[in-house]
Amino acid sequence: MLTILILTPFLSALGVLLPVRKVFRLKLFLAVCLAHSLMVASFWSRLPASEYHGFLVLDSLGLILLSIISFLFLSVSFFMVGYFPREPGRNRVFVTCLLLLLSTMTLVAVSYHFGLLWVAIEATTLFSAPLISFHRTRQSLQATWRYLLICSVGIALALLGTFFLGLAAHDVHTLLLPALLKGASLLSVNWMKLSIIFFIVGYGCKMGLAPTHSWKPEAYGEAPGMVGVIMAGALTQCSFLALLRIAQICNKTGLTGFYSSILIVSGVLSLIVPALFILGERNIKRAFAYSSIEHMGILVLGLGLGPVGLFGALFHMINNALAKVIMFLTAGSVAQKYGSCSADEVKGVIHVYPLTGVFLIAALLAGTGVFPFATFHSELLILNASIISRHYLLAAIGVICLAVMFIGIGKIVLDVIHGQPKKPLLLPKENLFMNVAIAVAIVLLMSIGLWMPSALEKLLHNAVALIGAV
Amino acid sequence: MTSWVDASCIIIVFLSLIILSNYRVAAMIRVFVIQSFVLGLLPFFMHASCISGRDVTISLVTIILKAALVPYILFWAIRHVSMRSEIKPIIGFGASVIFGAMVIACAFWVSLSLKLPGQPFSDLILPCSLSTVLLGFMIMVTRTRAVTQVLGYLILENGIFLFAISLSDVMPVLIEIGILLDIFVAVFIMAIVVNHINEEFEKAGETF
Numbered sequence: 013m014l015t016i017l018i019l020t021p022f023l024s025a026l027g028v029l030l031p032v033r034k035v036f037r038l039k040l041f042l043a044v045c046l047a048h049s050l051m052v053a054s055f056w057s058r059l060p061a062s063e064y065h066g067f068l069v070l071d072s073l074g075l076i077l078l079s080i081i082s083f084l085f086l087s088v089s090f091f092m093v094g095y096f097p098r099e100p101g102r103n104r105v106f107v108t109c110l111l112l113l114l115s116t117m118t119l120v121a122v123s124y125h126f127g128l129l130w131v132a133i134e135a136t137t138l139f140s141a142p143l144i145s146f147h148r149t150r151q152s153l154q155a156t157w158r159y160l161l162i163c164s165v166g167i168a169l170a171l172l173g174t175f176f177l178g179l180a181a182h183d184v185h186t187l188l189l190p191a192l193l194k195g196a197s198l199l200s201v202n203w204m205k206l207s208i209i210f211f212i213v214g215y216g217c218k219m220g221l222a223p224t225h226s227w228k229p230e231a232y233g234e235a236p237g238m239v240g241v242i243m244a245g246a247l248t249q250c251s252f253l254a255l256l257r258i259a260q261i262c263n264k265t266g267l268t269g270f271y272s273s274i275l276i277v278s279g280v281l282s283l284i285v286p287a288l289f290i291l292g293e294r295n296i297k298r299a300f301a302y303s304s305i306e307h308m309g310i311l312v313l314g315l316g317l318g319p320v321g322l323f324g325a326l327f328h329m330i331n332n333a334l335a336k337v338i339m340f341l342t343a344g345s346v347a348q349k350y351g352s353c354s355a356d357e358v359k360g361v362i363h364v365y366p367l368t369g370v371f372l373i374a375a376l377l378a379g380t381g382v383f384p385f386a387t388f389h390s391e392l393l394i395l396n397a398s399i400i401s402r403h404y405l406l407a408a409i410g411v412i413c414l415a416v417m418f419i420g421i422g423k424i425v426l427d428v429i430h431g432q433p434k435k436p437l438l439l440p441k442e443n444l445f446m447n448v449a450i451a452v453a454i455v456l457l458m459s460i461g462l463w464m465p466s467a468l469e470k471l472l473h474n475a476v477a478l479i480g481a482v
Numbered sequence: 483m484t485s486w487v488d489a490s491c492i493i494i495v496f497l498s499l500i501i502l503s504n505y506r507v508a509a510m511i512r513v514f515v516i517q518s519f520v521l522g523l524l525p526f527f528m529h530a531s532c533i534s535g536r537d538v539t540i541s542l543v544t545i546i547l548k549a550a551l552v553p554y555i556l557f558w559a560i561r562h563v564s565m566r567s568e569i570k571p572i573i574g575f576g577a578s579v580i581f582g583a584m585v586i587a588c589a590f591w592v593s594l595s596l597k598l599p600g601q602p603f604s605d606l607i608l609p610c611s612l613s614t615v616l617l618g619f620m621i622m623v624t625r626t627r628a629v630t631q632v633l634g635y636l637i638l639e640n641g642i643f644l645f646a647i648s649l650s651d652v653m654p655v656l657i658e659i660g661i662l663l664d665i666f667v668a669v670f671i672m673a674i675v676v677n678h679i680n681e682e683f684e685k686a687g688e689t690f
Contacts, residue, residue, distance in 0.1 A: 125657065127654070127657040127658075127660075127661070128657055131657060131660040131664055134661075134664040134668070135664055138664065141671055142674075142675075145675070150682045153675065153678050153679045154679065157676075157679060160672055160675060161672075164668055164672075165622065165638065168635070171661065172642050172645070175642065175645055175646050175649055178652035179599060182599040182600050183599070185652065187652050187653070200599055203599070
């Protein structure tokens with residue numbers, strides 16, 4: 013089953029490369045995403061068997077990520093049906109890269125060997141790079157270059173971390189996760205520590221954690237809205253899965269304290285840095301990119317704060333993904349209508365496009381964690397965890413930074429919504445496909461904010477137990 | 483065959499230093515070819531007494547990808563970008579060699595306190611791979627041309643790979659090939675992006 017799940021998008025990517033009609037590519041992409049999500053939905057009732065001698069295994073952690081990926085691609089493919097007919101450019105490379113990305117991300121979610129995990133995550137970096145420069149402007153190409161270079165070096169450091177882990181596991185003779193957990197007492201602690209540092213720097217760079225976040229505003233600012241969704245919602249969380257896998261090992265080897273302290277420091281930095289930069293920002297997508305850095309900080313912080321925080325972090329993975337769908341798809345829809353994303357040029361959205369205006373307000377509330385959106389609950393859980401573990405200063409910093417982010421994003425979104433409506437150049441109508449994709453995400457995020465389904469709660473509890481936080 | 487392994491490690495570090503001190507891009511790529519070739523031969527030197535199919539595969543894949551295909555792409559890129567030499571590096575060539583030597587000293591000093599578990603093939607593998615990683619890093623941050631930065635990335639990868647070759651039992655051969663393929667695709671995509679950027683910049687009459 014898992015092999016089929018990985019190979020279907022991969023083979024269709026090859027099919028998309030053929031000279032076929034633009035609409036056919038979009039329809040094929042939608043069909044593949046639909047099939048992918050149906051298969052993933054079937055895994056909720058029964059997990060598939062492991063494949064290739066335990067290299068490909070789907071556990072509850074992987075299932076959370078896989079469901080996120082699947083849903084994100086489905087809504088993006090739906091959105092694209094409405095988006096692309098209005099774009100003059102070709103979509104061959106774009107759809108091919110998206111399909112390859114779906115295939116490699118699926119591989120990330122199910123790989124149980126640290127080497128394979130690295131190969132898959134590096135592949136996601138490579139296939140996402142061409143998506144950023146879809147519009148081929150000078151700025152977007154420079155953003156692509158910066159993204160490629162920073163993330164390649166970061167990921168190379170994670171590779172070094174993987175080999176250090178291999179040294180630590182010299183007596184275990186493998187990097188398969190179950191074997192490492194079983195032989196945790198045989199791991200050499202010093203090499204483990206070194207490898208943890210390299211893993212956090214490497215995969216943290218890919219997540220966009222604070223000192224290495226500089227590629228994020230540029231890449232998300234230049235990329236089309238759909239790419240922002242995939243990158244902020246799925247790609248970054250793929251690297252977070254790697255950090256979760258390492259947490260699994262750390263909890264077995266008694267390195268939890270060491271790991272948590274690094275995670276907390278980088279989490280706090282990732283909360284503070286975007287709060288410093290958000291207030292002067294005039295571009296909607298760049299503002300949302302800063303929000304993404306902040307959400308990554310929240311995730312990492314939750315992982316560092318024990319079982320309650322971990323539950324919050326896993327819940328936040330889902331909420332963050334849904335919030336990113338709302339934010340970046342709305343931004344993409346605004347960008348297409350106005351031909352720009354700058355708050356200086358886009359004005360009076362609510363007068364010209366009432367529905368998109370409402371979506372923008374929803375994006376503001378979902379992205380900054382306001383009730384009834386579920387982001388509120390997961391952020392509250394993580395703040396709660398910091399108080400339970402007596403990190404009072406941490407909770408205070410968290411609340412202040414979240415408030416600043418709310419003000420910053422609120423200012424730019426309200427600026428865009430109100431004001432004197434300038435006549436946009438294109439004046440295209442609202443599109444049903446685009447709006448449905450956004451509306452579904454809003455309804456979902458609101459409903460899990462009001463009532464958590466028992467299946468989801470069970471899955472999250474299973475995942476927390478799997479990591480074995482103490 | 484320990485002496486051969488030692489010699490290869492030292493050659494790899496020296497070649498990185500040569501790339502660091504060079505300013506002609508074509509010459510840098512040629513030196514990189516030699517470095518990758520030496521790296522590709524290392525598995526044979528390490529297991530000279532009993533060469534397994536695994537060693538042959540890793541060695542062949544390394545040489546084909548890193549010493550043939552990657553340089554081919556890089557030469558293609560500099561032909562299209564019509565760039566011959568590295569201009570205005572952030573640190574001058576003389577100064578970078580001195581810094582490079584300091585970096586190597588640092589790497590040796592750090593690796594004194596790190597002890598490899600089991601029976602390592604050679605004591606030079608760890609310090610030499612760390613030096614190569616750091617030198618690659620230096621090339622990336624001190625050079626301004628895109629192709630030179632890609633070369634820096636590749637040297638960094640070579641350093642990591644030097645380290646990886648000594649760990650034969652934890653990585654299945656398919657995954658190691660996957661790692662090499664990923665690096666190859668990375669260079670391929672980087673070359674394409676450099677080409678696109680150059681087209682955009684040429685419209686404006688500038689160089690990148």
